[in-house]
Amino acid sequence: MTAEPRVLSGRYRIDEVIGRGGMATVFRGEDLTLGREVAIKVLDRDLANDNAFRTRFRLEAQAASRMAHPTIVRVYDAGEDAAVGDDGVTRPVPYIVMELVKGRLLKDIIAAGPVPVADTVRYIDGILEALEYSHRAGVIHRDIKPGNVMITEAGGVKVMDFGIARAVSDGSSTVAETTAIIGTASYFSPEQAKGEPVDARADVYSTGVVLYELLVGRPPFRGETPVAVAYQHVSEAPIAPSEVNDTVPRSLDAVALRALAKDPYQRYQDAASFRDAVDATVDGRSPSKRQVSTLTSELYGPNPRHAAETARSLRQLSTDTTMTRTQAGPPVAWIWTGVGILAVLLISIAFWVFSIRPDEAPPTSASTVPDVTGMTYERAIETLAEAELLAVRINEENAQVAEGNVIRTDPEADETLVPDSEVRVYVSEGKETVTVPTLDGLGQDAATAALESAGLELGIVTQRNDPSLPGGTVISADQPEGAVVPIGSTVNLEVASGRVTITDVTGYTVDAATRDLEALELAVLTQEDTSCPSSNADPVVASQSLAPGDVPIHSEITLVYCSGT
Numbered sequence: 001m002t003a004e005p006r007v008l009s010g011r012y013r014i015d016e017v018i019g020r021g022g023m024a025t026v027f028r029g030e031d032l033t034l035g036r037e038v039a040i041k042v043l044d045r046d047l048a049n050d051n052a053f054r055t056r057f058r059l060e061a062q063a064a065s066r067m068a069h070p071t072i073v074r075v076y077d078a079g080e081d082a083a084v085g086d087d088g089v090t091r092p093v094p095y096i097v098m099e100l101v102k103g104r105l106l107k108d109i110i111a112a113g114p115v116p117v118a119d120t121v122r123y124i125d126g127i128l129e130a131l132e133y134s135h136r137a138g139v140i141h142r143d144i145k146p147g148n149v150m151i152t153e154a155g156g157v158k159v160m161d162f163g164i165a166r167a168v169s170d171g172s173s174t175v176a177e178t179t180a181i182i183g184t185a186s187y188f189s190p191e192q193a194k195g196e197p198v199d200a201r202a203d204v205y206s207t208g209v210v211l212y213e214l215l216v217g218r219p220p221f222r223g224e225t226p227v228a229v230a231y232q233h234v235s236e237a238p239i240a241p242s243e244v245n246d247t248v249p250r251s252l253d254a255v256a257l258r259a260l261a262k263d264p265y266q267r268y269q270d271a272a273s274f275r276d277a278v279d280a281t282v283d284g285r286s287p288s289k290r291q292v293s294t295l296t297s298e299l300y301g302p303n304p305r306h307a308a309e310t311a312r313s314l315r316q317l318s319t320d321t322t323m324t325r326t327q328a329g330p331p332v333a334w335i336w337t338g339v340g341i342l343a344v345l346l347i348s349i350a351f352w353v354f355s356i357r358p359d360e361a362p363p364t365s366a367s368t369v370p371d372v373t374g375m376t377y378e379r380a381i382e383t384l385a386e387a388e389l390l391a392v393r394i395n396e397e398n399a400q401v402a403e404g405n406v407i408r409t410d411p412e413a414d415e416t417l418v419p420d421s422e423v424r425v426y427v428s429e430g431k432e433t434v435t436v437p438t439l440d441g442l443g444q445d446a447a448t449a450a451l452e453s454a455g456l457e458l459g460i461v462t463q464r465n466d467p468s469l470p471g472g473t474v475i476s477a478d479q480p481e482g483a484v485v486p487i488g489s490t491v492n493l494e495v496a497s498g499r500v501t502i503t504d505v506t507g508y509t510v511d512a513a514t515r516d517l518e519a520l521e522l523a524v525l526t527q528e529d530t531s532c533p534s535s536n537a538d539p540v541v542a543s544q545s546l547a548p549g550d551v552p553i554h555s556e557i558t559l560v561y562c563s564g565t
């Protein structure tokens with residue numbers, strides 16, 4: 001037994017478990033540096049010692065951290081700590097720090113049965129928005145399933161776990177990685193099931209499975225084993241959703257069937273066109289039942305079992321409930337040994353075909369970075385995309401720029417880049433707040449230093465006479481101590497002038513004048529003048545040593561009174 005370090009890398013405090021997945025445990029936690037709640041995914045300890053899994057875990061973090069979109073769970077950081085077990089052996093603790101999503105898994109929502117059409121459309125729309133963004137960033141998810149989608153308390157969609165995503169553009173992928181079977185059987189695309197190379201259209205298929213499941217309460221293909229399910233993905237035509245649930249509109253039937261086409265070229269070619277089709281169903285344009293059945297035979301052929309030959313090899317697949325862990329394990333190697341060389345050829349051909357597809361215009365030779373400062377991040381993504389550039393979001397606290405708006409980019413506007421380059425977009429997180437420190441009683445220099453170190457600015461300093469306070473002592477501030485204010489706020493101070501105001505006390509009795517002046521904390525001396533006559537029983541001030549007006553505090557003043565006869 002080893003204990004998880006309670007604070008990872010001195011920064012992330014681990015609290016209670018909020019979920020467990022196939023390879024990791026997810027905790028609620030806090031980023032102690034930024035003081036924000038986070039979710040921390042810690043790789044299971046048996047896997048933490050496995051270099052292949054640690055690499056995969058790191059790849060997940062790298063792929064996901066490149067993406068910042070409201071429909072994708074944000075990855076803030078990744079790292080590795082260490083824990084010492086009871087056996088005295090130190091083991092690595094790899095972890096990923098993510099946005100903490102408060103909500104429910106789509107899987108749990110579906111568990112209650114078919115989901116109303118309006119909600120279905122909204123959820124699928126959100127998933128496709130996330131995929132549209134990730135595909136543009138060159139990342140295929142490869143494991144879209146209701147267990148990887150959260151619905152927030154506000155009803156928003158958050159796609160997570162780009163755990164087995166690979167950067168499409170990552171030329172370092174080996175053949176083994178490209179052909180490995182990864183994903184979850186119920187949501188496999190046929191090409192994943194066959195261990196073929198996949199592109200973004202595999203995510204279109206898996207989203208089609210999720211759409212189907214939302215509409216009818218179960219996925220299109222079920223079986224005793226993952227092999228049986230994979231077999232159906234390759235060779236069986238799905239039943240139209242409306243035949244299982246007659247409340248499903250035909251328009252959505254047609255969309256789901258198109259997304260579930262076996263041949264990637266027969267599917268929506270990207271998330272955006274799938275999304276357009278889903279949204280169009282809300283307009284009420286429904287195809288007839290006949291059109292739907294024509295579509296079915298068009299997409300799946302009169303006898304979809306013609307693919308049975310290809311699928312036969314799938315029977316040899318492992319009976320694991322999820323194939324996620326088989327990536328580097330023996331079953332995959334065993335199954336695909338015979339097709340290894342073929343796979344190399346297929347991949348080469350696939351890459352060659354993709355690179356010369358006529359509908360993909362060759363990239364222009366240069367892109368100029370547009371000026372997106374001040375725009376919302378969403379608008380900036382679009383503007384950069386129009387210039388064939390990819391936005392990479394970086395949040396930054398900023399008091400001047402409104403929250404969610406772009407502060408600056410790197411490279412800056414007007415710089416020329418190769419198309420598809422990344423542009424770092426710094427987005428304002430709004431104003432950081434600070435607490436007003438103790439100021440009362442401090443000298444002005446000390447108060448100025450306290451304000452500066454709290455991130456505040458000294459404003460107007462006004463002076464007030466106060467007999468008891470040395471000059472410069474803070475009497476009051478216009479922001480109370482402990483108030484939480486935006487960083488950079490100005491604080492105005494009232495400080496002691498170090499002076500008091502005396503009036504003309506001649507003609508007053510010496511007793512009354514002394515009382516008044518001592519109240520101002522002045523040192524009062526009296527002096528008799530016998531050269532001038534006094535007609536009063538109580539002596540009266542004839543002159544004062546300090547003229548009326550402001551004098552330094554604690555000054556000495558002499559009152560002269562007549563005592564002659």
Ligand SMILES: Nc1ncnc2c1ncn2[C@@H]1O[C@H](COP(=O)(O)OP(=O)(O)OP(=O)(O)O)[C@@H](O)[C@H]1O
Nearest residue numbers: 018019020021022023024026039098099100101161
């Ligand atoms: N950012 C998050 N905010 C809140 N809860 C989360 C977050 N990430 C994960 N969870 C919870 O933790 C569970 C496990 O997470 P996840 O599925 O990512 O783990 P995994 O080990 O990568 O899973 P998989 O089996 O797909 O490989 C999720 O089902 C979800 O309930």
